[in-house]
Amino acid sequence: MSDCDRPNLPPCLRSFALRQLEMQHAHLQPPLMERAGQAAADWLLPRLQAGDRLLLLAGPGNNGGDVLVMARHLHQRGVPLHLVWLGEEARLPGDAAAALQQLRAAGCPLHTSLPPAQQWDWAVDGLFGIGLQRPLQGQYAEAVNYLHLYARRILALDIPSGLQADTGYPTGPAVRAQYTLTFLSDKPGLWTGAGQDHAGEVHIAPLLDTLSVTDGWRLDQLPARLPARPHDSHKGRFGRVGIIGGAAGMQGAALLAGRAALQLGAGRVWLGGLSPLPLDVSHLQLMQQPADTLCTQALEALVVGPGMGLEHAALQLLQQSLHSTAPLLLDADALTLLGAHPALHTTVQQRPAPTLLTPHPLEAARLLGCTVADIQADRIQHALQLAQQFKAWVVLKGAGSIVASPDGQWWVNGSGNPGLAVAGMGDVLAGMVAALLAQGMAAGDALLGAIWLHGAAADDAVAQQGGPIGLSCDEVITAARSRLNRACY
Ligand SMILES: NC(=O)C1=CN([C@@H]2O[C@H](COP(=O)(O)OP(=O)(O)OC[C@H]3O[C@@H](n4cnc5c(N)ncnc54)[C@H](O)[C@@H]3O)[C@@H](O)[C@H]2O)[C@@H](O)CC1
Numbered sequence: 001m002s003d004c005d006r007p008n009l010p011p012c013l014r015s016f017a018l019r020q021l022e023m024q025h026a027h028l029q030p031p032l033m034e035r036a037g038q039a040a041a042d043w044l045l046p047r048l049q050a051g052d053r054l055l056l057l058a059g060p061g062n063n064g065g066d067v068l069v070m071a072r073h074l075h076q077r078g079v080p081l082h083l084v085w086l087g088e089e090a091r092l093p094g095d096a097a098a099a100l101q102q103l104r105a106a107g108c109p110l111h112t113s114l115p116p117a118q119q120w121d122w123a124v125d126g127l128f129g130i131g132l133q134r135p136l137q138g139q140y141a142e143a144v145n146y147l148h149l150y151a152r153r154i155l156a157l158d159i160p161s162g163l164q165a166d167t168g169y170p171t172g173p174a175v176r177a178q179y180t181l182t183f184l185s186d187k188p189g190l191w192t193g194a195g196q197d198h199a200g201e202v203h204i205a206p207l208l209d210t211l212s213v214t215d216g217w218r219l220d221q222l223p224a225r226l227p228a229r230p231h232d233s234h235k236g237r238f239g240r241v242g243i244i245g246g247a248a249g250m251q252g253a254a255l256l257a258g259r260a261a262l263q264l265g266a267g268r269v270w271l272g273g274l275s276p277l278p279l280d281v282s283h284l285q286l287m288q289q290p291a292d293t294l295c296t297q298a299l300e301a302l303v304v305g306p307g308m309g310l311e312h313a314a315l316q317l318l319q320q321s322l323h324s325t326a327p328l329l330l331d332a333d334a335l336t337l338l339g340a341h342p343a344l345h346t347t348v349q350q351r352p353a354p355t356l357l358t359p360h361p362l363e364a365a366r367l368l369g370c371t372v373a374d375i376q377a378d379r380i381q382h383a384l385q386l387a388q389q390f391k392a393w394v395v396l397k398g399a400g401s402i403v404a405s406p407d408g409q410w411w412v413n414g415s416g417n418p419g420l421a422v423a424g425m426g427d428v429l430a431g432m433v434a435a436l437l438a439q440g441m442a443a444g445d446a447l448l449g450a451i452w453l454h455g456a457a458a459d460d461a462v463a464q465q466g467g468p469i470g471l472s473c474d475e476v477i478t479a480a481r482s483r484l485n486r487a488c489y
């Protein structure tokens, strides 16, 4: 087990792993589908109020089978409901066919087309789950539209129909639910890409006592803690950070990274500007050095890229920085330059010290020579590919950031909100990672910790100050500082 296997984080499984579980438990009693349908009924019952109008939509596969089981349980408990099944009996998989028979035996009425337009207090989406194979069309696309028009609250079973469970990518029309009750384990598609916009609040029905397969994890807490600081401390114990960036017109990027590094606890921080940097009067302890000196200075973390620009001087500094013996974080313009100069890739791969890459989807596309749409269609796969190609720790930023390790592990982050989608937040993140590296965290821990902290801080700031519109970098830095202290003390 590597130092980054973290069994205390919720496991997040893709379809191939879920199918393995399904095969391993094919003879379980009660069967998985019975457990899923029962769990769904148990979830909904306490949330229903007298007189609520409830619509259940069941699709042609086993996701539909879950709804048929759920409907039977609700019917047997006297809950009035309107069940629509959009499947073909001759093509029903075995478990769903058994669920249909039991439903009929229980005397629960079943309809085979959408009802006329009318309001529903609750609707259950059981059209498609992890077996989605193509964009929804015809009656299924109409059903999604119907739900959006007439349901006040939608509960999606397993995954909102039309959303890919492995990628969070909607292939066409896809349900936007208020709640998702997902079975067996968490799924990356509920968190990354468009996932959170479709899934709403995610609840997990484990169905089994333990999971016998592994894949990735959802990041929902600080994965490693910093040791408490002894009273007998001095600044030399908390590491040295260098930050190279801040070309003319973009000096703020380097300053923001520096502020974040300081406030998250780095002992000493030097900025190496590509243009003269102003004095940060609110952070007078930020020091400056010629940028090229930082490439050879002894440091615990070197950040290269925030506001660095793409001029020749920036390229030269990037080349020099690749030979630094410090853990090296390449961000922003450094990644664009790296994408444009494949000759540097081997140098990155061969660095003896850890390398961390923090691309957003466009920077990832430049590094891999593909389009942003390609990246977003499978964020996990592309993050893993980058990590392998550069032998680096990688975070693919964006909603539900994906962290990938050089040895093929991945995590999806569950913290954060759209307030982070503004200029400067990436610089703040780079500074936060550097601060954790400087204080002695290993590269993976520092990256995972900063990714989670950055999102959690934004959530705290929005909860306390309002947002997400207008969230500022300094609010996030301050909130991150207090989160880190709460997590460590
Ligand atoms: N994996 C497991 O062990 C468990 C699975 N369960 C449920 O079973 C689901 C997976 O079941 P299935 O594999 O049957 O998959 P789905 O129920 O997601 O749907 C697959 C069926 O829909 C068809 N289909 C796929 N995309 C379509 C489209 N765009 N338009 C029209 N038809 C389309 C397929 O040909 C297949 O017949 C899970 O999401 C979950 O809800 C649960 O019963 C619990 C246990």
Ligand SMILES: [K+]
Binding pocket: 063, 125, 126, 127, 128, 129, 156, 157, 158, 159, 160, 161
């Ligand atoms: K569904």
